[in-house]
Amino acid sequence: MSYLVLARKYRPNSFEEIIGQEHATRTLTNAIKQGKIHHAFLFTGTRGVGKTTTARVLAKALCCQSFPEPTPTPCGTCDSCTAIGRGSDIDVNEIDGASNNSVNDVRDLRDNVQYRPQRARFKIYIIDEVHMLTGAAFNALLKTLEEPPPHVKFIFATTEAHKIPATILSRCQRYDFKAVSAKEIAQLIGKLLAKEGVSISEAALRMVARKARGSVRDGLSLIDSVLAYAGETIAEDDVRMVLGMADASVFERLGGALVRRDAPAAFDAVADLVDYGHDLRQFGAEFLEYLRDAAMVSSHPGAAASLDRPEAETRELADLAKGAETAEWIAWFDLMVEGQERIARSEQARFMLELTLAKMLQVGRLRPIEDLLAGLNRLAKGGAAAGAPAASAGL
8 A cells, every 4th residue: 555645644624624724714614604605716825835725625615415505514525525535526627727728728618617517516626826827828717707607616726826917816706825833833743643653852843843934735745754764753863864954053053153253163063064964055044044033032032932943942042142233143144145045056055155154254243332322422522622622722
């Protein structure tokens, strides 16, 4: 029997199981309860946040055979629900907009919508990556989308809504799917691993959730990779090994080197990264996040509570952030942003990282504004007293 990845094995079957998109699932649930179901929906957002999954759940809600009318709680076990879950329902057509994007494809669709569904309550067209349709294809779809037959529903999904013509957007009920928080992703992964009989440390969970960067699917794909390596017990070191993530101590070493203007320590840290085989492009992105967190804590110490880091790591970062002014952390961040662009493009990532750090080490120490103002006040008072004789001497 072939292995089924976690993202497919535990794909949500109801609105309640979809995480991080309560604004969308609640609105859809209420619309179904009130019988105010639009004929065209547009789900937009970054990858892996539940757009296609929500489209399938909506299709089940509209077509579930266990209820005489559309229901916000589809049974998940009737013929329609199971077929939609498998992607094989004859009345629910899932179309890849990237490979079926021509005007002829849309004309075929337009001809088929006239026929009533064979089994389900509605004939539903789920078009993924709809922004990939050509201009002619969108034009061909326009009239059907404006006045579709009563038995037809359209559900569009896209990562780039700005590429869709305004004439199409105006005819759809739009739902913007947001990136899912690391906390919600960690909770979901922990729950699914418990079902799989796998134990994982809290630190490892946080690392995977942060690495997912708001994408549930990415998080589940990452944990699949870690599972293949670690087996039934996952520790923090397992995640670092599989995902190529640097240890927190490396960021502290580099941050401390910047605060102290210690070039040898900074370059030694880079050498260690290379010796351990870390991907410097990935490290650069992680170091950017570290600098951003340090700048936030330097600007507002209370921000430490909102950082998605282990408690001990957060304390160490907060202590380090006190060693430099907020403006210095921001300057380092800006230089690292520029450097990361070069690191990502270069075949010599180490050289680019070292040169970026060399620039960062040249950022001059900034004095607190209070000290500057006090110095100016002293200068003004002393300058006035000393300036009188000089003025007289010049007469």
